Amino acid sequence: xxxxxxxxxxxMISLLSTPIASADLSMENQSLNLVCSNNVCSLSTKAVGDMxxxxxxxxxxxxxPATIVLEFPMSPSQMTVSxxxxxxxxxxxxxxxxxxxxxxxRPELYVELVVGPSSNAWxxxxxxxxxxxxxxxxxxxxxxxxxxxxxxxxxxxxRVSFDISQPVTWELHLAGESRIELPIExxxxxxxxxxxxxxxxxxxxxxxxxxxxxxxxxxxADVDCFRFDVEAQLSSLTVMISWDSAPLEVEQxxxxxxxxxxxxxxxxxxxxxxxxxxxxxxxxxxxxxxxEGEHTLCWTGMSDRYQTYSFTGSKTIMGVGSTTPExxxxxxxxxTGISQVGQTEFASQSNGAGVMTMVAASxxxxxxxxxxxxxxxxxxxxxxMLPLSILLLLFGGIISPAVSISNESPNPGExxxxxxxxxxLNRVYQGVINDDQGEFGPHWYGGFMGLNDGEQINLMxxxxxxxxxxxxxxxxxxxELDDIDLDRLVFGKLNDxxxxxxxxxxxxxxxxxxxxxxxxxxxALLIVDEQPRGDVLHIQWDMVSDSGMSSLSSPAWTSRPxxxxxxxxxxxxxxxxxxxxxxSFCDCGIDAMELSIRSNPPSANDxxxxxGIETSxxxxxxxxxxxxxxxxxxxxAAVVEKERREKGMSLASQILN
Numbered sequence: 001x002x003x004x005x006x007x008x009x010x011x012m013i014s015l016l017s018t019p020i021a022s023a024d025l026s027m028e029n030q031s032l033n034l035v036c037s038n039n040v041c042s043l044s045t046k047a048v049g050d051m052x053x054x055x056x057x058x059x060x061x062x063x064x065p066a067t068i069v070l071e072f073p074m075s076p077s078q079m080t081v082s083x084x085x086x087x088x089x090x091x092x093x094x095x096x097x098x099x100x101x102x103x104x105x106r107p108e109l110y111v112e113l114v115v116g117p118s119s120n121a122w123x124x125x126x127x128x129x130x131x132x133x134x135x136x137x138x139x140x141x142x143x144x145x146x147x148x149x150x151x152x153x154x155x156x157x158x159r160v161s162f163d164i165s166q167p168v169t170w171e172l173h174l175a176g177e178s179r180i181e182l183p184i185e186x187x188x189x190x191x192x193x194x195x196x197x198x199x200x201x202x203x204x205x206x207x208x209x210x211x212x213x214x215x216x217x218x219x220x221a222d223v224d225c226f227r228f229d230v231e232a233q234l235s236s237l238t239v240m241i242s243w244d245s246a247p248l249e250v251e252q253x254x255x256x257x258x259x260x261x262x263x264x265x266x267x268x269x270x271x272x273x274x275x276x277x278x279x280x281x282x283x284x285x286x287x288x289x290x291x292e293g294e295h296t297l298c299w300t301g302m303s304d305r306y307q308t309y310s311f312t313g314s315k316t317i318m319g320v321g322s323t324t325p326e327x328x329x330x331x332x333x334x335x336t337g338i339s340q341v342g343q344t345e346f347a348s349q350s351n352g353a354g355v356m357t358m359v360a361a362s363x364x365x366x367x368x369x370x371x372x373x374x375x376x377x378x379x380x381x382x383x384x385m386l387p388l389s390i391l392l393l394l395f396g397g398i399i400s401p402a403v404s405i406s407n408e409s410p411n412p413g414e415x416x417x418x419x420x421x422x423x424x425l426n427r428v429y430q431g432v433i434n435d436d437q438g439e440f441g442p443h444w445y446g447g448f449m450g451l452n453d454g455e456q457i458n459l460m461x462x463x464x465x466x467x468x469x470x471x472x473x474x475x476x477x478x479x480e481l482d483d484i485d486l487d488r489l490v491f492g493k494l495n496d497x498x499x500x501x502x503x504x505x506x507x508x509x510x511x512x513x514x515x516x517x518x519x520x521x522x523x524a525l526l527i528v529d530e531q532p533r534g535d536v537l538h539i540q541w542d543m544v545s546d547s548g549m550s551s552l553s554s555p556a557w558t559s560r561p562x563x564x565x566x567x568x569x570x571x572x573x574x575x576x577x578x579x580x581x582x583x584s585f586c587d588c589g590i591d592a593m594e595l596s597i598r599s600n601p602p603s604a605n606d607x608x609x610x611x612g613i614e615t616s617x618x619x620x621x622x623x624x625x626x627x628x629x630x631x632x633x634x635x636x637a638a639v640v641e642k643e644r645r646e647k648g649m650s651l652a653s654q655i656l657n
Contacts, residue, residue, distance in 0.1 A: 025115070025150060025185035025218050026080045031501040034072050034093075034158070034178040042075035047176030057164040063164040070172065081219075081306050082150040082187040083247055087139050089181040093124070093160060094134035094173035103131065107162040109135050117146035134177065148249055149304050152190060186247050188491075193217040193308050199224045201234035204296050209239070217308045218252050218301035230261075232292040234315050237331035238284055239297065241311035245279035248436050252307040252433055253502060254281055255299070263292040274505050275584030275594070276513050278414060316430070332512060332595040334581075336477065339524035339576055341604045342469035347477065349465050365390055366633050385633055385640070392630025411538060414460045417480040424450035424518065425493045425511055432507045433499065445510075446548060447559030449518050454543040454635035457561075459536040463615065467528065469604045476526040476537060476615075486515055487592055505585055512583035512593050517556045524576045524602060525610050532615040538546035541612045549573055563611035575606030 001363040012077035023032070027361055029045040029644030036042075037049035091113075097105055106126035110344070113120045120143050124135045150156070158180065164170065172178060196216035199205035202347050204225035216224050230237060254274075260266045273284040335345075417421075427450040434440035434620070443452060451457055462479040469475050490511045494504060526537070541561035546569055560569040587595045 008655065011236060019441070023074045023076055023083050023156075024079045025074075025156065025182060025184055027082075027184050028187075028190075029270065029394050030157075030182055030184050030610075032074065032158075032180045032182065033172050033176055034172070036174055041070070041072050043072045044075070047179075049175055050171045051175055051437045052171045054169065056167075056169045057166045060164040060166055060168070062165045065163045067163055067253040068163060069159065069161040069172070072158045073158075077152075077190075077362040078116070078150060078154050078156055078590060079152055079189065079510070080187045081152060081190045081247060082184045083146065083248070084142055084150055085185050086144075087141050088113075089139070089183050091122075091124075091140070091180050092134050092178055093340055094177040095162070095657050096132065096171045096173065097172060100168070101132070104129065105166065105168065110161045112157075112159040112161075113180070113396040113611045114155055115142070115161075116150035116416070118142050118144060118148075118150075119146075134173075139154065147304070150435070151304075173600075174339060177565060186250065188246075188250075188308070189307050190217070190219045190306055192221070193306075194219045194508050196224055196226075199226060201225055201298065206297075207314040207532055210315055211312075213310050213312045215310050216299075216307070217306075218299055219306050220301055221303045222301040223298060224301075224504075227294060227296050228313075230290050231315065231317075232297050234290055234292075234317060236288050236316045237290045238314045238316075239311055239312070241285070241309055242277070243281045243283070244308045244310075246307045248442070250304070250306050252299075252301055252305045254283060255330075255502070256283070256285060258296075258298045258625075259287060260296055261291045265289070265291070267295075270588070273584055273586040274294040275582055276509050277582045278580055281509070282454075284293070332486040332490075332593045333483070334486060334516070334519055334595070336481045336483075338597060338599065339465075340475060341602055341607060342467055342475055344467050347467040349463075354375060360627075360631070366632055367634065385636065389633040392626055396466070399412055410460050411458070411540075414458050416539065417420060417459065417461060417478075420449055420457070420459055420487055420520045421484075421515065422493075424515065425494075426450075426488060428511045428514060429493055429507060430508065432503050435498070441559065442555045445514065446555035446557075447543060447545075448557050450514075452545060452559050453500060455543050455559075457539060457543065459539040459543040463532055463535050463537055466532050469607070471604055472529070473604075473609055474528050475607075476528065476530050476532060478523075478526060478537065481519065481523055484515075484519065486595060489515065490593065507582050508585045509553045512595055513581060514556060516581060516583070516597060517577075519598075520576050520578065521557060521573065524607055526613070527607055527609045527617065528610055528613055531559060534615045536615070538614045539612060540614075541610070549577060561610050561612060564608060568608045571606060571610050572602075575602035584595055 004101075023029075023042065024046045025032070031045060032043040033045070033047045034041070036053050037048070041053070055068060057066045057068070067574055081095055091111065093111070095106070095109065095111055100106065108126065109124040112121050113122075120140070122137055122140060124137050126135065127133050160172075164172075194217040196205060196214070199216070200223050204227040205604070207226045207228050209226075209228040214226065220223055239257070243252070246252075247369075256270065256272060258266065259270070267287045267290050271286045271288070273286075275401040325347050364615075397539065424445075427445040428438045430439045431442070431445045436442060447453075449457055461481075463477075464479040465475045466474045467474045493511070494507070497502060499507065544557040544562045545564060546560045548555050557569075557573050560566070564572075576599075578597045580596070580598040582596040583593060586594075
C-alpha cells in the first residue's frame, strides 16, 4: 500500500455509545454486516442503518495519494464462546468510485480482520475492468496460531483501507451490501450454561444424588462441587455423568471427580466405565463401600475448555445385587447382517466352474479329438457336432474357469480386511497420541475406513454367500465380516506404545465407534448388478472428501468413492447410520469393551450400487452351463454315431442273409 499524504478517516464506534443493532458471532449468527448510523460504525448481525458511507478526496494526486482507513468494531461485544472455523466463507465490500462507471480507477483494498486470538490481513484486487460489482474474497484461511476460541469480551474488528490518487468521491455501500460470512462451527453461551452455580469448593451445591438428575456446566477452569448424603451399609455408590458433545478443542478432559467424606477423607479409587452413547460420552464411576454421612463431589475444569453435563446416582445395598465387574459382559464381537436388505432367506453360494470342471472338460475334449481318428459314419459329426462340442468345452470348461481362478489371486497392492482395519486403527492411534493436532486432526482418521481424499481402497474379500436384493441386484456377504473381534483389534493396537490412561480410554472408545460404523457401511456397499459366480471380491475405490456425519469432535465417513455422488453417499449413510451406537469400556480389571447397536434396517431403495466392485467371474457368463452344453453335444454325437453304426450293421446283416 502506498503511503503519501495522509488523509485518514477513522469511523469508530464508542463503547459508551448505544449500539444500533445486535452483534454476537455464534452458530445462530454467522454473518456480520458493516453498518453505520449517526457517524457511528460497527459490525452487526443486522443489516440496518445508513445505506452508504461517502467521502470526497479533492486534494489527492499520484504524487501525494490519500489513504482512507475505515474501522468497524463489533458492537455490542462478543457474548458467547465460539470456535472459529478454518476459513472465512466470504468477505464482500461494495466500494465504488462515483466518477468511474467503468471501474478503471478502483483501488486495491487492504483488509485487516481481528477475531479474538486470530489476526489476519489480505489485499483484495478490484473486480475486472467494466465490472462495477463488489470486492469479494472467498474461502480465505484464518490464522489459528494463537488458538481458535473466541471468548466473551474478545475483540472483533474489521479495518478497511485503500489509496486514492486523484480527486474522486467514494462510496462504501452498507446495510447488507458489505458483509463478512464466518461459518462458526460451535458456540456456547458460557454464562447461561453455567447453571449449576453456585457450586465451588467454598460453597458446594446441595443436591439429591439418587433418583434425580443434576445439570451442570464446566466453563473454563471452573470448579463444580456438589454435596449430598450417603446412606449407611452401601455396597457401592455409582455416579453416571453424561458429557454433552463438544469439539475436541473445547471439551473438558472428562476427568474423574474428587470424592471425600465430611472429615475430608478421600474415598477409595473408583471403578470407571466409559462409553459413547450416540454423541455423548458417559462415565459410570463406582465407589465400593463408601463411608456413611455427608460427602462432597467436585470436578475441576481446564482453562479455555467448555462443556455441559448432567449426572445422577445409583446405589447398591450390601447383600443386594451384583457388585463385581462380572456384570460388565465385555462383548464387542461384530455381528454381520445389520446392513443386509432384500431376500436373505434365498442366500446361496457360488457354483461357478472350478478345477473339477476343467478336468472333466479336458477329458471330454480328448474324447472329442479321438473321434477324428475314427472312421465316422456321418459327415456331420466331424464337420459340426465335434467342433461345436470342443469349442463349448474349451471356453466354458477351461478358458473361462481358468480366468476365474486367476482372478481369485490378489491384485498388485491389494490388502486383506485385517490389514485395512489395522491401517484404520493406526490412524486413530496417531490422532490420539498427537492430540488431534496438525496433520493428525479429525481429517486424519475421519474418512471411510480411515482413508482420505486422494487415497485408494484396494481390498480383496472372500464371498461367503449372496442373496437377491429384490430389484435385480445382489448383496454379497463377505467371509471376513463374520464375527470380527473388535476387542482383539483395539487392545492389540495398544501394544504399539504407551499411552496415558485418559488417551487409552479415548482411543478405545473412538476406535470401537469408528470400526463399527465403517463395518456397517462396508456391508451395505457390497451391492452388485450381476449374480456373482466366483468366490472372491475385488474392491478398488479412489476416495474423495465428503462432509460426512456426526459432530466435530467425532467425525465419520468424511470420504467417499469418487464414483459415488455426494447425494447418493448422503442417502446411504443416512440409511445405515444407527439410531444408537454405544461403545463402553470398563476400567475394572479387564481389557474389554462392549458394543451395542440399535438401528432400523435400511431398505433396498436406500442402498446404491457403487462402481469399482468386481467378482472373480469367468470369461463368459454361465460358463459352467456352457461346459455342460458342450458335454451334452459330445454325448449326442456319440449317440448319433452309435445308432448309425447299429443301423448299418443291421442293414449289412440283412443283405448278407
